[in-house]
Amino acid sequence: MKLILLGPPGAGKGTQAKMLTDEFSIPQISTGDILRAAVKDGTAMGLKAKEYMNAGGLVPDEVVVGIVRDRLQEADCVNGFILDGFPRTVAQADALQASLQGMGKELDRVISLDVDPEALVERLTGRRTCKECGRGYHVKFDPSRQSDVCDACGGALFQRDDDQEETIRKRLQVYADQTSPLISYYKEIGVLLELDGMQPIQIVQEKMLSLLQAS
Numbered sequence: 001m002k003l004i005l006l007g008p009p010g011a012g013k014g015t016q017a018k019m020l021t022d023e024f025s026i027p028q029i030s031t032g033d034i035l036r037a038a039v040k041d042g043t044a045m046g047l048k049a050k051e052y053m054n055a056g057g058l059v060p061d062e063v064v065v066g067i068v069r070d071r072l073q074e075a076d077c078v079n080g081f082i083l084d085g086f087p088r089t090v091a092q093a094d095a096l097q098a099s100l101q102g103m104g105k106e107l108d109r110v111i112s113l114d115v116d117p118e119a120l121v122e123r124l125t126g127r128r129t130c131k132e133c134g135r136g137y138h139v140k141f142d143p144s145r146q147s148d149v150c151d152a153c154g155g156a157l158f159q160r161d162d163d164q165e166e167t168i169r170k171r172l173q174v175y176a177d178q179t180s181p182l183i184s185y186y187k188e189i190g191v192l193l194e195l196d197g198m199q200p201i202q203i204v205q206e207k208m209l210s211l212l213q214a215s
Contacts, residue, residue, distance in 0.1 A: 001026060001080040001212065002105060004087070006182060007113035008175040009168065010120040011197045012204065016113070017084050019205050026080040031064060034071045045070060065095040073103065080108070089178050090185055109215060110186040111208060113197035117172050124168045128157040 001024045005013045017028040038046030039053070045066040049059045068086060071077070087093040100106055126139040128148075132155025137144050144150060148157045161167065186192040193211050195204055 002100075002108045003080070003212075004083045004107060004110040004186075005113070006110060006179065006186075007197060008115060008117070008120060008179075009171045010124045011113040011115045012201065013084055013113060015201055016111075016204060016208060017082050020082050020208070023209060024080060026082060027076050028082045028084055029068070029071055029077075029086075030084050031068065031086040034067055035059065035064065038067045038070070043067075043070065061089075061092055061095060065092065065099060068096065069099045069103070072099075072105070087182065090181055093182055093185055107186075107189075107191050109193050109212060110182075110191050112183050112186075112192060112194045113204070114194055115197040117176075119198060120172060121165060121168055124163050125159075125165050127163045128159055130155040130157055132156075 001020075003020065003026075005017055007013045020026070021028050035046075035049060039050045040046070045063055048063045049067065052059045052063070064086070068083070072081060083096075087096050122140070123138075126141065128137045128139060128144075129135070130137075130150035130153065133150060133153045135150055135152050136142075137150075137157060144157060149155070150157060162171075183192065183194075193208075193215070195207055195211075197204060199207075
């Protein structure tokens with residue numbers, strides 16, 4: 001099963017990807033993780049990426065796509081994979097399609113999790129993390145018993161910088177501008193599945209599995 005997960009920040013892609021990994025025994029591939037691994041391992045593409053990163057620039061699409069292509073050819077991807085966080089743009093999607101064709105592979109499905117942006121703002125800005133043990137809370141959905149104090153260790157709770165409302169709204173806007181066009185892109189190819197990501201996690205999982213097994 002060769003899959004892509006689409007959805008804005010906070011839509012629950014990581015949670016669903018773990019479930020799919022367990023269900024189909026295929027790896028979840030995060031571009032951030034494999035980029036760091038390629039740089040650490042000193043691969044040809046990793047060295048190219050390091051040059052741009054050391055210069056403070058963005059790693060260009062051709063290097064990112066090359067790193068993804070290398071990863072998809074590893075032994076654990078023989079039965080499929082889940083791409084999480086890639087592609088981010090139509091240009092990257094075109095490059096991925098060309099790479100897959102070159103490897104004699106094609107996508108089975110692209111799953112888009114649809115979530116209301118304002119609900120995401122509430123979901124993400126409400127997150128709190130313990131400075132001591134790292135346990136996570138939510139001010140509305142999973143609060144600590146005592147405000148701003150961790151139930152587990154008594155450490156102080158804080159809001160991460162990337163959970164600030166201004167930061168989140170910028171990330172959501174970037175997704176809307178750059179990544180949401182991929183929904184139409186994959187719909188035209190005929191591989192898109194759209195799911196209501198506002199439902200409880202278990203319901204989303206059950207519907208996702210049902211759709212994948214029926215396709």
